[in-house]
Amino acid sequence: MDEFYRIKRLPPYVFEQVNQLKARLRTEGADVIDFGMGNPDMATPKHIADKLIETVGKPHTNRYSASRGIPGLRKAMARYYQRRFGVSLNPDSEVIATLGSKEAFANLAQAITGPGDIILAPDPAYPIHAYGFIIAGGLVQAVPAQTPELYLNNIVTALETILPKPKILVVNYPSNPTAHVVDLEFYKEIIGLAEKHDLLVLSDLAYGEIYFDQPPPSILQVKGARERAVEVNSLSKTYAMAGYRVGMAVGNETMIAALGRVKSYLDYGAFTPIQVAAAHALDGPQACVEDMREIYRKRRDCVVAHFGRVGWQIPPSQASMFLWSPIPEPFAHLGSLAFSSRLMEEAHIAVAPGVGFGDGGEGYVRIGLVENEQRIRQAAKNLKKLFQHHA
Numbered sequence: 001m002d003e004f005y006r007i008k009r010l011p012p013y014v015f016e017q018v019n020q021l022k023a024r025l026r027t028e029g030a031d032v033i034d035f036g037m038g039n040p041d042m043a044t045p046k047h048i049a050d051k052l053i054e055t056v057g058k059p060h061t062n063r064y065s066a067s068r069g070i071p072g073l074r075k076a077m078a079r080y081y082q083r084r085f086g087v088s089l090n091p092d093s094e095v096i097a098t099l100g101s102k103e104a105f106a107n108l109a110q111a112i113t114g115p116g117d118i119i120l121a122p123d124p125a126y127p128i129h130a131y132g133f134i135i136a137g138g139l140v141q142a143v144p145a146q147t148p149e150l151y152l153n154n155i156v157t158a159l160e161t162i163l164p165k166p167k168i169l170v171v172n173y174p175s176n177p178t179a180h181v182v183d184l185e186f187y188k189e190i191i192g193l194a195e196k197h198d199l200l201v202l203s204d205l206a207y208g209e210i211y212f213d214q215p216p217p218s219i220l221q222v223k224g225a226r227e228r229a230v231e232v233n234s235l236s237k238t239y240a241m242a243g244y245r246v247g248m249a250v251g252n253e254t255m256i257a258a259l260g261r262v263k264s265y266l267d268y269g270a271f272t273p274i275q276v277a278a279a280h281a282l283d284g285p286q287a288c289v290e291d292m293r294e295i296y297r298k299r300r301d302c303v304v305a306h307f308g309r310v311g312w313q314i315p316p317s318q319a320s321m322f323l324w325s326p327i328p329e330p331f332a333h334l335g336s337l338a339f340s341s342r343l344m345e346e347a348h349i350a351v352a353p354g355v356g357f358g359d360g361g362e363g364y365v366r367i368g369l370v371e372n373e374q375r376i377r378q379a380a381k382n383l384k385k386l387f388q389h390h391a
Contacts, residue, residue, distance in 0.1 A: 047288075078094075086221065093257070095248060095256070101248075108230060108255065113137060120170065122151055123142035123359060125175075173216060180318075181213075181318050191219070191225050191229065210292075302377070306380035312387075337353040346389070347383050351368075
C-alpha cells in the first residue's frame with residue numbers, strides 16, 4: 001500500500017529516535033536521567049485534584065461534555081485574562097476551552113487554512129507550529145528565529161519578498177524551544193506588520209506563567225490585536241496538569257467561531273470533572289504557581305552551575321521550563337541528534353536534539369527542567385566522566 005498523502009508531507013519524528021534509544025537503555029537496566037520531554041514531574045496541587053475527585057462523584061458528570069468547554073470554565077479563563085493581562089474577553093464568543101494548547105493550534109490550523117495558504121512560522125519552533133498547518137494543507141515558510149530580534153527582521157524581509165503574500169503569522173514567546181522572551185513593544189511591531197500586510201496572527205503563550213524575571217505579556221494587550229489575533233494558552237505547565245489536557249484559545253471572534261465549528265465535528269470536550277477542576281485551578285489559590293516557578297528557577301540554576309563546573313557552559317533562561325544550549329565544544333562536530341544519542345548512551349542523560357525543532361535548531365539541544373536537583377547533580381557527575389573520556 002502506498003504511503004498516504006498527508007503522512008508523506010511529514011518528516012520522520014526526530015524525537016522518536018531518541019525515545020527508542022531511551023527505552024532500549026532502560027530495558028537493559030540503565031538509569032537514564034531524562035531532560036528530554038517537557039513533562040512536569042511535580043504533583044498537581046491538592047486543591048485542584050480534590051475538586052476533580054469531588055466532581056467525579058456527582059450525578060451526570062460522566063456524560064458528554066461541550067466541545068467549546070463548559071460555561072464555568074470559559075468564564076474562569078476570561079477572568080484569568082482580565083486579572084493577569086487586563087484584557088476583557090467575552091467568554092461566549094472570544095474563548096474556547098481546548099484539549100491542551102497543541103490541539104488548539106492544530107484545529108485552528110484546520111479551521112483557517114486554505115489550500116496553498118502561506119504561513120510564516122519560526123525556526124526553530126515547537127513542531128505543531130509548522131506541521132499543524134502542513135497537515136491542514138498550507139505551505140509553511142520557515143523564518144529563522146534564533147532570537148526575537150532576528151525573527152522580527154526576517155518577518156519583514158519575508159513579507160517584502162514572498163509571493164503570493166502570506167496569510168498567517170505564528171509567534172511563540174516564551175519560546176519553546178529557545179526560552180526567549182519578548183516585551184509588549186515586540187507585539188506592537190507584530191500587530192503593526194499584520195495590519196499592514198493583512199495577516200492573521202496565532203500566538204502561543206503556553207509558558208506564560210513560568211518566568212524568572214518580568215511576567216511575559218500577552219499579544220492581546222496590544223490595541224487592534226483582537227481584530228486579527230488568537231492566542232493559545234495552557235494549564236499543563238502552570239499547574240502541573242499536562243495529562244489533564246486543558247488549554248484555551250482566546251481572541252478574534254471570527255477565528256474562535258471557526259475553531260468552535262471544527263471542534264463541534266471532532267470532539268465533545270474534556271471530561272466534565274476535569275473542566276471543573278481546571279476552572280478551580282484558575283479561580284483558586286495561586287501560591288502553588290509561585291511555588292512551582294521557584295522550583296524551576298532552582299533547577300535552572302542547578303543545571304547551569306553543575307554542568308558549567310564540568311565544562312558545559314549553558315546560558316540561563318529567563319522563562320519556560322527549558323534551557324536552550326549550544327552543543328559543548330568537544331562534541332559540536334557531531335550535530336544535535338548524534339550528540340544527544342552519545343550523551344544518552346555514554347552518560348545516560350536524555351536531552352532533546354535541536355534539529356527536532358527545525359533546521360534552525362541544529363547545533364543546539366533543549367534541556368527540560370523536569371528532574372530534581374539530586375538527579376541534576378548526578379547527571380553532572382555522569383557528564384564529567386564523559387568529558388574526561390573524550391578529553
